[in-house]
Amino acid sequence: MSHIGSYDERIKNFDWSIAEKELDYKPGNIINIGWYCTDRICEMGKANKTALIWEGLGGAEKSYTYNDIRIATNTIGQYLRDIGIKPEDRVCLFMDKIPELYLGFLGILKTGAIAQPLFSAFGDESLFIRLDNAQTKAIITQKKHAPKVRKILDKMPYLEHIIIVDHDPSKPLGPKEMVMDLEKLPKVDKFKVHPTKAESPSVLHYTSGTTGQPKGVKHVHYSLISQYLTAKWVLDLHDDDVYWCTADPGWVTGTSYGIIGAFSNGVTQCVLDAGFSAEAWYRFMEKHRVTVWYSAPTAIRSLMKAGDEVIKKFDLSSLRHLASVGEPLNSEAVIWSEKVFGKPFLDTYWQTETGSMVITNYPGMKIKPGSMGKPFPGITATVIDTETFEPIPEPGKIGLIALKPGWPAMMRTYWNNEETFKNKFKNSWYLPGDRSSIDNEGYFWFVGRDDDVINTGGHLVSPFEVESALLEHPAVAESAVVAKPDFVNMEVVKAFVTLKPGFVGSKELDLEIMNFVRKKLSPLAMPQEIEFVDSLPKTRSGKIMRRILHAKEWGLEIGDVSTLEDD
Amino acid sequence: MENMKEIVREYVIAEYVEDDSEIGFDTPLISGGIVDSFSMVSLKRFLENKYNISLPDDEATPEAFDSVNKICNLVNKFLNK
Numbered sequence: 064m065s066h067i068g069s070y071d072e073r074i075k076n077f078d079w080s081i082a083e084k085e086l087d088y089k090p091g092n093i094i095n096i097g098w099y100c101t102d103r104i105c106e107m108g109k110a111n112k113t114a115l116i117w118e119g120l121g122g123a124e125k126s127y128t129y130n131d132i133r134i135a136t137n138t139i140g141q142y143l144r145d146i147g148i149k150p151e152d153r154v155c156l157f158m159d160k161i162p163e164l165y166l167g168f169l170g171i172l173k174t175g176a177i178a179q180p181l182f183s184a185f186g187d188e189s190l191f192i193r194l195d196n197a198q199t200k201a202i203i204t205q206k207k208h209a210p211k212v213r214k215i216l217d218k219m220p221y222l223e224h225i226i227i228v229d230h231d232p233s234k235p236l237g238p239k240e241m242v243m244d245l246e247k248l249p250k251v252d253k254f255k256v257h258p259t260k261a262e263s264p265s266v267l268h269y270t271s272g273t274t275g276q277p278k279g280v281k282h283v284h285y286s287l288i289s290q291y292l293t294a295k296w297v298l299d300l301h302d303d304d305v306y307w308c309t310a311d312p313g314w315v316t317g318t319s320y321g322i323i324g325a326f327s328n329g330v331t332q333c334v335l336d337a338g339f340s341a342e343a344w345y346r347f348m349e350k351h352r353v354t355v356w357y358s359a360p361t362a363i364r365s366l367m368k369a370g371d372e373v374i375k376k377f378d379l380s381s382l383r384h385l386a387s388v389g390e391p392l393n394s395e396a397v398i399w400s401e402k403v404f405g406k407p408f409l410d411t412y413w414q415t416e417t418g419s420m421v422i423t424n425y426p427g428m429k430i431k432p433g434s435m436g437k438p439f440p441g442i443t444a445t446v447i448d449t450e451t452f453e454p455i456p457e458p459g460k461i462g463l464i465a466l467k468p469g470w471p472a473m474m475r476t477y478w479n480n481e482e483t484f485k486n487k488f489k490n491s492w493y494l495p496g497d498r499s500s501i502d503n504e505g506y507f508w509f510v511g512r513d514d515d516v517i518n519t520g521g522h523l524v525s526p527f528e529v530e531s532a533l534l535e536h537p538a539v540a541e542s543a544v545v546a547k548p549d550f551v552n553m554e555v556v557k558a559f560v561t562l563k564p565g566f567v568g569s570k571e572l573d574l575e576i577m578n579f580v581r582k583k584l585s586p587l588a589m590p591q592e593i594e595f596v597d598s599l600p601k602t603r604s605g606k607i608m609r610r611i612l613h614a615k616e617w618g619l620e621i622g623d624v625s626t627l628e629d630d
Numbered sequence: 631m632e633n634m635k636e637i638v639r640e641y642v643i644a645e646y647v648e649d650d651s652e653i654g655f656d657t658p659l660i661s662g663g664i665v666d667s668f669s670m671v672s673l674k675r676f677l678e679n680k681y682n683i684s685l686p687d688d689e690a691t692p693e694a695f696d697s698v699n700k701i702c703n704l705v706n707k708f709l710n711k
Contacts, residue, residue, distance in 0.1 A: 585667055
């Protein structure tokens, strides 16, 4: 029996107090995600239950009970407090998917500081922009990523500590660097968890928009309420489950459901910290008898590409529930998963700003392959007209997805950017920036973004950020960046570039520019294709018309070109 | 072949390794998390430019790019065509 039971019954009598009661939380009480994910589970009698099974490169493996993670997060919390980290200070996590990332996240929250996870593949420019915006006080990282921090250290007087978790003692430490070796630190059994309240800030995740710099999405400890309940009802986490969320906690799925949702439900979860390969993933699931698997369309399509034969080599009979997030899950992938795993992937729709799932498919509810599903109980969702911002009553008509604000995990603001936050609301609806339609049975059908943001492999890339990086290359005069269709990643970055006098487009320059952007921003932001052009389409006022280039890439009608500059 | 291995290894170290990690001819690159699937595109482009070949997408798989030795085997297959 699934936790949610009947979706239709649940929406009739829903109140978020269901989750509050299950978590023994009363409005006004202390609520600290770090405590709920560790100490509380131990107090429920699960101290010796396995919380985290981690597997790294070369078969390295570590396992932690709930008591182990309680003590480890206490130890990290004490360490941070001892070096002067105060409540609401920003502490960045800049690591691969190693145990210290998961433990560090909860340890930071226990001190009342704000966890700022950043994707470890970010280049120094991407890292700097986000640390500078947050005025981050400390960064916890690995020796392999420390060089990127050192490169920008002089520009960050506010950064007081660079904490390295795997320092090689034969090498000297640089300025502001210190070691946090969990194996060697005295273990802290008793730790006074900071008495955070519902609206105390907890997590700062960065997301990209069409224009301007990345935005820091501020969440609060009360987000736990909807992260806990959506994990329980949508991912259907039961006490005996072995759960695998493949997302990196540098992004919101990796924290909301790779840490908070899983641990607050007291389940055993697995983490694989290795690059992608179909065999390695299937072997991992077979070895750990994974029952609930939460992944992304890009990974699913990569598995489809690897073929069905490889699956036959593994016993994946433990799998009982599959879900997907990050970008629309195409119907072929749903049908494929039913064929090879005997069950469909359930698509879930949400974003960094929503903090938890908002429109999704549910265990037991009829699945329409390719559909996003229906709003989570307690979430009022519709599609609205792009001009009037009024709900569209006709089924099948495309509009902007709109959500009534007020669910627990919704962002509270963009860090130092209240104006952009306010612009996300129209006619008292929150607009995630996506378009969809609703069919006559209430199922939502994703259409696409309402802006130029590129969704590549489930991660949002700002064309503005890539264009800015391109302009820093000595050969580039102008640039325009758009999405290009891609089977595995849905979209990839394509750049149109004009060159400065004296430079000529060549294969060598193409590769040089690709690598330039990759190192500066991240591999996700690297243009997978660069087209050297003589000029870019512009309006008469000189604004580059990305939409024309986008339409060409997607084989769409170019539309109104009345404002196009004459040649 | 030995020269090609050194060239590829040097390129991987220069472009994808942040610290002083050792990269051998059999070090797992993709499954080892040294080169991610997005960065693989630039590595493929380097090989195509350097050896004047075209590697089809269905052959340039994460498995075929998982070590210097495997990459060189793939390149040789297309060099000899």
